[in-house]
Amino acid sequence: MKAVLTPIMMIGTLVFSQAALAKTYNGGADMSKITPISTLLSNAQRYTTESATIKGTVTRVCQKRGCWMQLASDKKFQTLRVKVRDGDMVFPMTAQGKTAFATGTLKVHPLTLEQTNQRRKAQNLDPVDTPQVLHLFTPVAVTIED
Amino acid sequence: MSWFKLNRSLHRDIGYFCIGMTLVFAISGIALNHIHQFNSNYQVTRTSHVIPLSGVDIETDDFETTLLTTLQVSDKIKARFWQDQATYKLFLEKDTTLYLYPQKNEVLVEQVKPRFLLRQLNFLHLNEARAAWMWFSDFYAVLLIYLAVSALFMVKGKRGVFGPRGFLVLAGFAAPAIFIFIYSS
Numbered sequence: 001m002k003a004v005l006t007p008i009m010m011i012g013t014l015v016f017s018q019a020a021l022a023k024t025y026n027g028g029a030d031m032s033k034i035t036p037i038s039t040l041l042s043n044a045q046r047y048t049t050e051s052a053t054i055k056g057t058v059t060r061v062c063q064k065r066g067c068w069m070q071l072a073s074d075k076k077f078q079t080l081r082v083k084v085r086d087g088d089m090v091f092p093m094t095a096q097g098k099t100a101f102a103t104g105t106l107k108v109h110p111l112t113l114e115q116t117n118q119r120r121k122a123q124n125l126d127p128v129d130t131p132q133v134l135h136l137f138t139p140v141a142v143t144i145e146d
Numbered sequence: 147m148s149w150f151k152l153n154r155s156l157h158r159d160i161g162y163f164c165i166g167m168t169l170v171f172a173i174s175g176i177a178l179n180h181i182h183q184f185n186s187n188y189q190v191t192r193t194s195h196v197i198p199l200s201g202v203d204i205e206t207d208d209f210e211t212t213l214l215t216t217l218q219v220s221d222k223i224k225a226r227f228w229q230d231q232a233t234y235k236l237f238l239e240k241d242t243t244l245y246l247y248p249q250k251n252e253v254l255v256e257q258v259k260p261r262f263l264l265r266q267l268n269f270l271h272l273n274e275a276r277a278a279w280m281w282f283s284d285f286y287a288v289l290l291i292y293l294a295v296s297a298l299f300m301v302k303g304k305r306g307v308f309g310p311r312g313f314l315v316l317a318g319f320a321a322p323a324i325f326i327f328i329y330s331s
Contacts, residue, residue, distance in 0.1 A: 097237025124232040
């Protein structure tokens with residue numbers, strides 16, 4: 001009987017521990033630094049060195065490794081991707097539609113014209129003649145609220 | 147008790163203790179190795195519905211109520227978002243997202259469910275539990291080192307590693323060495 005109960009208890013503990021999954025990463029975001037995503041993107045260079053907390057609805061999450069999530073901006077059609085190194089934080093797919101706060105800095109990656117238009121095509125947007133820059137937010141702490 | 151018997155006893159008991167951890171890492175290791183072919187974390191189901199959307203104001207409470215009734219969904223909407231100019235998303239409770247494509251008169255219902263057990267095993271393997279699990283994993287790794295080394299002294303004489311079976315040990319070292327030689331240069 002013990003031989004049967006032990007593995008059942010181990011599996012049960014493991015499954016129910018899922019309910020206790022932390023929704024904060026590295027102690028949670030610093031709520032005193034909240035800055036609108038649109039402000040951050042319009043002053044991108046400033047926020048590459050100055051830490052800020054962004055807030056937004058989680059609109060997409062990396063399906064396989066949970067290594068990025070996309071937050072909706074306060075401005076229509078604008079989003080910002082929160083990207084971590086694989087394993088640093090794992091964002092659950094079930095975070096979609098929830099509100100996330102992330103404290104960190106911005107990284108600015110200039111794209112080629114080809115890369116720009118490839119991204120715009122994927123977003124159902126018209127092609128452009130000038131290359132754009134890709135903004136990624138690198139968090140040090142995150143909070144995901146229901 | 148002689149050191150030989152003590153070694154065998156320890157190898158047996160530590161081996162029993164390591165069964166659970168070994169299964170956690172082995173199963174999730176296979177699952178994570180092949181995550182690009184099979185999403186072992188989540189089961190994602192998508193169903194498409196043709197619903198007239200063009201010319202309809204989809205950003206109203208009335209439309210949302212009608213849509214949920216049509217789709218026979220009882221969940222509440224918790225967030226709304228224009229992904230791009232052609233895609234409007236409605237996020238429902240219970241991990242469901244509705245993708246509305248007004249130009250195509252299409253609604254895609256996407257449901258995300260964490261996979262039973264595999265999600266939890268991957269959670270442990272990727273050290274999402276952080277510090278405490280990391281220390282426990284280190285302890286497990288030390289036990290594995292002991293199991294590997296003590297295995298060399300399980301059988302005495304030529305029936306052990308000093309006989310033909312020693313080649314199995316060499317093969318175990320040779321396999322990773324070959325991969326390093328071929329792929330790391």
